[in-house]
Amino acid sequence: MSSLFPTNNASYVTSFNQGHLALPPAKKYIVVTCMDARIEPASQLGINLGDAHVIRNAGGRAEDALRSIIISQRLLGTREIAIFHHTDCGMLTFSTPMLRDLVKKAEPGNQTVSGLVDQIDFQTFSHLEESIKQDVQYLKEHPLVLEDTEITGWVYEVETGKARQIQ
Amino acid sequence: MSSLFPTNNASYVTSFNQGHLALPPAKKYIVVTCMDARIEPASQLGINLGDAHVIRNAGGRAEDALRSIIISQRLLGTREIAIFHHTDCGMLTFSTPMLRDLVKKAEPGNQTVSGLVDQIDFQTFSHLEESIKQDVQYLKEHPLVLEDTEITGWVYEVETGKARQIQ
Numbered sequence: 001m002s003s004l005f006p007t008n009n010a011s012y013v014t015s016f017n018q019g020h021l022a023l024p025p026a027k028k029y030i031v032v033t034c035m036d037a038r039i040e041p042a043s044q045l046g047i048n049l050g051d052a053h054v055i056r057n058a059g060g061r062a063e064d065a066l067r068s069i070i071i072s073q074r075l076l077g078t079r080e081i082a083i084f085h086h087t088d089c090g091m092l093t094f095s096t097p098m099l100r101d102l103v104k105k106a107e108p109g110n111q112t113v114s115g116l117v118d119q120i121d122f123q124t125f126s127h128l129e130e131s132i133k134q135d136v137q138y139l140k141e142h143p144l145v146l147e148d149t150e151i152t153g154w155v156y157e158v159e160t161g162k163a164r165q166i167q
Numbered sequence: 168m169s170s171l172f173p174t175n176n177a178s179y180v181t182s183f184n185q186g187h188l189a190l191p192p193a194k195k196y197i198v199v200t201c202m203d204a205r206i207e208p209a210s211q212l213g214i215n216l217g218d219a220h221v222i223r224n225a226g227g228r229a230e231d232a233l234r235s236i237i238i239s240q241r242l243l244g245t246r247e248i249a250i251f252h253h254t255d256c257g258m259l260t261f262s263t264p265m266l267r268d269l270v271k272k273a274e275p276g277n278q279t280v281s282g283l284v285d286q287i288d289f290q291t292f293s294h295l296e297e298s299i300k301q302d303v304q305y306l307k308e309h310p311l312v313l314e315d316t317e318i319t320g321w322v323y324e325v326e327t328g329k330a331r332q333i334q
Contacts, residue, residue: 001194001219002317002319002321005212008212018328019325023203025204027168028168035197037188037193038185038188038190046171046172046176049205051204053202054204054223055224056222057224064231064235068231071225071258072225074266075257088190091238094242099238117311120233120237122238143277143280144283152169154172160180161183161185162176162180165173
């Protein structure tokens with residue numbers, strides 16, 4: 001599908017007029033959200049090009065985003081973090097031991113695969129709103145996150161397109 | 168700035184008609200790219216809602232994305248990965264020791280801060296195209312990435328809006 005990027009991008013380039021935007025995010029905030037295919041932060045939250053850092057990973061987990069958040073805050077001036085998890089998230093459907101087993105069973109007896117996958121915490125969760133509260137708390141308490149950071153937590157509903165704040 | 172999300176999102180919801188989209192990405196691919204504020208993968212690459220997983224972190228680094236990639240491939244059926252790094256990336260402007268020093272100097276004598284930041288590899292790079300080739304190679308060789316995965320590497324130019332393939 002990446003074979004379509006050149007054509008799609010050529011169309012974008014014809015109307016591109018944002019080459020002047022600076023490296024630091026103009027609105028000084030970070031959105032952390034899931035990699036889910038039904039999420040598109042720019043249009044769903046009204047983020048203009050140049051405004052915010054957007055960090056995305058499986059689940060929109062804060063711990064996984066920590067390296068990026070430190071860089072964003074210390075070097076590029078962001079001072080607010082909004083965490084979005086979403087309904088019907090894949091992370092609600094499995095557990096770390098389940099995925100480890102699945103990967104090992106795909107290559108039985110492969111000790112390299114087995115050793116590597118056992119080191120990974122897949123950071124799944126079993127309750128949507130709790131996972132958001134946990135991630136807000138994780139960042140609020142983390143010694144490497146700036147103390148004066150405003151941190152909020154949100155649910156995005158893939159069924160309705162609605163975003164609602166819970167923290 | 169998250170205070171603007173409810174108003175912005177209410178506008179999005181009025182024209183939302185994509186509530187039927189399924190959890191697995193329809194086009195079975197992953198885009199890995201930077202958190203940079205000037206990057207908006209959906210419009211810049213022509214990714215339709217529901218088509219692809221989008222993973223974003225500081226630099227668009229593959230190693231940082233590994234947990235998410237494994238989940239995407241093993242549980243949600245993706246079979247292609249496109250890695251995008253970009254011109255004028257913040258990751259070209261510092262090194263891990265520099266950022267560790269900066270964080271420690273902000274809280275002199277704080278052993279907790281010092282101990283935690285010394286454990287983080289910030290995954291900076293000093294050459295844009297080399298960093299993309301390294302990340303493509305990293306995934307091609309990684310025992311936990313499926314062997315038949317098509318992996319491509321791209322530069323996105325923030326000055327022109329252009330995307331060009333280099334691997």
